[in-house]
Amino acid sequence: MPDELIKWLHILYGYFHDLGIAVYIGGAVAMEFVLGPAQNSIPPAQAQVMGQKTADRFLWLVWGSLGFIIVTGLLRLQRMGMIVDEWPFFQPPVSWDESYGRTLFVMFLIWCALVVNGVLITFVLRPRLSGKMSAGISAAQVNARQGSRLQAARWIMHLTRADLVLALIAALLGASLKWGGIL
Numbered sequence: 001m002p003d004e005l006i007k008w009l010h011i012l013y014g015y016f017h018d019l020g021i022a023v024y025i026g027g028a029v030a031m032e033f034v035l036g037p038a039q040n041s042i043p044p045a046q047a048q049v050m051g052q053k054t055a056d057r058f059l060w061l062v063w064g065s066l067g068f069i070i071v072t073g074l075l076r077l078q079r080m081g082m083i084v085d086e087w088p089f090f091q092p093p094v095s096w097d098e099s100y101g102r103t104l105f106v107m108f109l110i111w112c113a114l115v116v117n118g119v120l121i122t123f124v125l126r127p128r129l130s131g132k133m134s135a136g137i138s139a140a141q142v143n144a145r146q147g148s149r150l151q152a153a154r155w156i157m158h159l160t161r162a163d164l165v166l167a168l169i170a171a172l173l174g175a176s177l178k179w180g181g182i183l
C-alpha cells in the first residue's frame, strides 16, 4: 500500500474517531446544560413533548457516535500493527503488562458501559415515557402511569449524566495513549 494512502488512513481514522467522541460528548453536554434547564422553564406537558422529540434525535447521534468510536478505534489499532489477524490478535503495547494496554482496556470497558446505558435508555426507559394512556383507565392507573413516567425520566437523567462523566474520563485516557497511557 503506498505510503501516502497509509498516511491518509491514519488521518481519517483519527479524524472520525475524534468526530465520534465530539458528537457523543457535545450531545451529552447540550442535553445536560442546555436542554435540561430550558425544559424546566416551560409547562410540564410541553416539557415532556420537547423532551421526547429531542431525545429521539439525540439517541440516533448516540448510537451513530458509539459505532464510529469502536470501529475507528479498532481500525486505528489494526493500522498501527497492534491488532493482527492471527492469535494472539493483540500485539504489544496492547497487553495487560503495559500501561498502554491497561488504559485502552479501561477505555473499552467504558465504551461497553455507554452501550449498556444506551440500551437501557432506548429499549427500557424511553418506551415507558412515550406510551399513550388508553381511554377508560381508572384514576389510580393514571397516577401509577404518571409515577412510572416520572421515574423513567429521572433514571434517563441520571444515566445521561453518568455517561457524560464516563465519556470525559475515556477522553482523558485516550489523550494519554500517545504518551503510553496512564494506568
Ligand code: HEM
Pocket (backbone or CB within 6 Å): 014, 017, 018, 021, 069, 070, 072, 073, 074, 076, 077, 104, 107, 108, 110, 111, 114, 167, 168, 170, 171, 172, 173, 174, 175, 176, 177, 178
Ligand atoms: C468512549 C470511548 C472513547 C473515547 C472518549 C476515546 C477518546 C480518545 C481520544 C481523546 C484519543 C486521543 C486523540 C486521538 O489520538 O484521536 C483517542 C485515541 C485513540 N483511541 Fe479512543 N476513545 C474511546 C474508545 C476507544 C476504543 C473502544 C478504542 C479501541 C477499540 C479506542 C482506540 C483508540 C486509539 C487506537 C487511539 C490512538 C492512540 C495512539 O495514538 O496511540 N478508543 N481516543
